[in-house]
Amino acid sequence: MSVETDAAQVIDVAGFSQLLGWLAEQGYRLVGPTVRDDTIAYDDIASAEDLPRGWTDEQAPGHYRLKRRNDAALFGYAVGAHSYKRFFHPPWETLWRARREHDTLQIRDEPSPAQRLALIGVRACEIRAIAIQDRVLMERDPLYRARRADTFIAAVNCTTPGGTCFCVSMQAGPQVSTGFDVALTELGGVDPPAFVVQAATRAGRDALTAITHRPATEAEMAAAATAVQHAAGQMGRQMPSTDLPQLLLRNLEHPRWSALAERCLACGNCTMVCPTCFCTTVEDTSDLSGREISRARRWDSCFTAEFSSVHGGSVRPGTRARYRQWMTHKLATWPEQFGTSGCVGCGRCITWCPVGIDITEELAALAREAAQ
Amino acid sequence: MEQLEQIIAAHPLFAGLRPEYARLIGGCAHNVRFEPGQLLLRHGASADEFYLLRHGTVALVLTAAGRGALTVQTLGPGELLGVSWLVAPYRWMYDAQALETVGAIAIDAACLRAKSAADHDLGFELAQRFMGVLVRRLHAARLQLLDVYGTHR
């Protein structure tokens, strides 16, 4: 389902910086892609200068390198290890603190994490991931709700997919269709960069009104559409087009899982980089006197032994069972629980797997072997 | 005699048994009664007769040095006591002790073995029924072995 958008406009880099300035004036914290630790990482930004201008990335199973582009594109790269989930569902947070006085105990809430957050340069796969986490957490997690309630999304249509991307086969990209306020498409071969922009919400229109823009020409709109179509043809990977829930649930005891477990290190990287993985655990701590007590929540991974522990031991003691849990949850039982697939085709789990396990290849192999 | 046959046919072990088989089994059977504490079977003794329990409870007991008498299973009305008579060397592996006053039908093992050898249809009928009991007890013994209520760490 797509949202209605206004007539396309064109802005240049100065206009883009005006957009960031306007959002900052409205009280938004700005977060977007930056170069950090030799990766594309999402962080606070203030102007176009903070973006990975002229950078791109090279991605393959277990492989990620930043490289220079031969132009000054602002969005000429795919996604890195970060996803936007950390801004709504942080890796670690204190839930509450308590203080014990004699025989009484008082619990204090942490300050509300409510925020005005503007996400800049959000790709279709990221928007889909946010929508998926919304379905899981929005109603049930008050902290997520507080962080998520006031979000401005400046989307970018992806024109540079990575080597492990497969959003097309997950029907998640590269074109953004919903869940944004404004959508940008970077026009290739224009130096300095220019963008075709469309507003989809009131906030998006207000933003466009406040910055320098002009109507897009037929040729510019066609160029933008072509760039996105071209990206759709550049996917490094493809998810098999079979009924994945059925394939997985009918093959829970398939020997392929054991073969996979021989390679998997159970490191949990895939769950940390996945933009939809939402599992958490809590840790209670107290000071030595037992007076100051707190509970923190942090991301957890179904690849740890403790994850499934019941008194008496782990329900999933081996890597085979843990990998199967991750993949079947993501692709087969997630739809049952939340009405969507848990995968957006961003390829992070492939790129950041230290041994290069490729979820699309594994599913293709399972489909092939199961058919025999 | 007729009454014994009816009791045998009414016992769960022999539910739906053909009347002529009930008659054959009845020919090897007699009524018995045990007082509380009395042994029905003795560990190591020859398995000469087994019991269809009608009233009261019986404990299968193993005595282990230093641990005393361990009850491994209790059996009650409607159940079968004694399966070692089915296979050589026809010896009991446990003591069976009456916990209450026990009423049972005792069946002469050698008599029934001879009748089964002579009539394989009867033998097959018996084998089916005893195998059912054995398999259920094997499953139960394995579950018992798992010690599912213990703390495993």
Add this chain to the structure above:
Amino acid sequence: MDTPLLDPLRPHIARVRSTRREAPDVWTLELDADQAPPCGFAPGQFNMLTAFGVGEVPISFSGDPAEPGRVRHTVRAVGAVSSALTRLDCGAVLGVRGPFGTGWPLPEAVGRDVVLIAGGLGIAPLRPALYQLLAERARYGRLSLLYGTRGPRDILFRRELEAWRARADLTVEVTVDHATHPWHGHVGVVTTLIERARLDSDRTLALVCGPEVMMRFAAEALGAAGLAAEAIFLSLERNMHCGLGTCGHCQLGGLLVCRDGPVVRYDRVRDALRIREL
């Protein structure tokens, strides 16, 4: 004082009103609900109990649902948190979140025979159901409790079991896996009680709670006794953390046990329970 923001995530403070030792490692805590919310619950549901500074664990209600002011939980000291809970004295504070999860299908049991099958600590989540069944005794047919545990000293709620056994309108059978003298009750796994119970398979609803292996065997034995899978309910054991269906820990196949369970109909989980390490 109470900001709504953290409500589902922040425990309410409760106090231990009394403790009672049920077995060498099992205690029942009765909580003072003064500061806790009025804690109505359905038999089979659970609370998350916090031992402050140690952690939080899911514990089923074990008290009478008709007495919401007397919240009771029966806890076995196994890990750090449950051990800390069992060490709490009268007056000590603890945290309570809940109630969470699905309850036993007692409305479905009206007009039918009900057999409760408990293994070990599994009798605790069944006790509230039995309280309710007995309180509305006339609405049900035959009632029986089949309870199996490790040894005679591990039998919980002894005094009540004696009282229940004395009732003419309730059959109580207790068996232990291992016994030395002077135990004069049944010895053998709880499934042997099912075989002896002569259940009316068309009329009976079975409520089963205990270790997963025990429940699998019990469900098979109930099936062998003629009960349909739709007449069998299990209380699943997974590591519930959040109670809200958002932490992911308690999954069994597609089930989020804290939300879709712990009580589920057997046909919903039969296949999943047969798969190793799911």
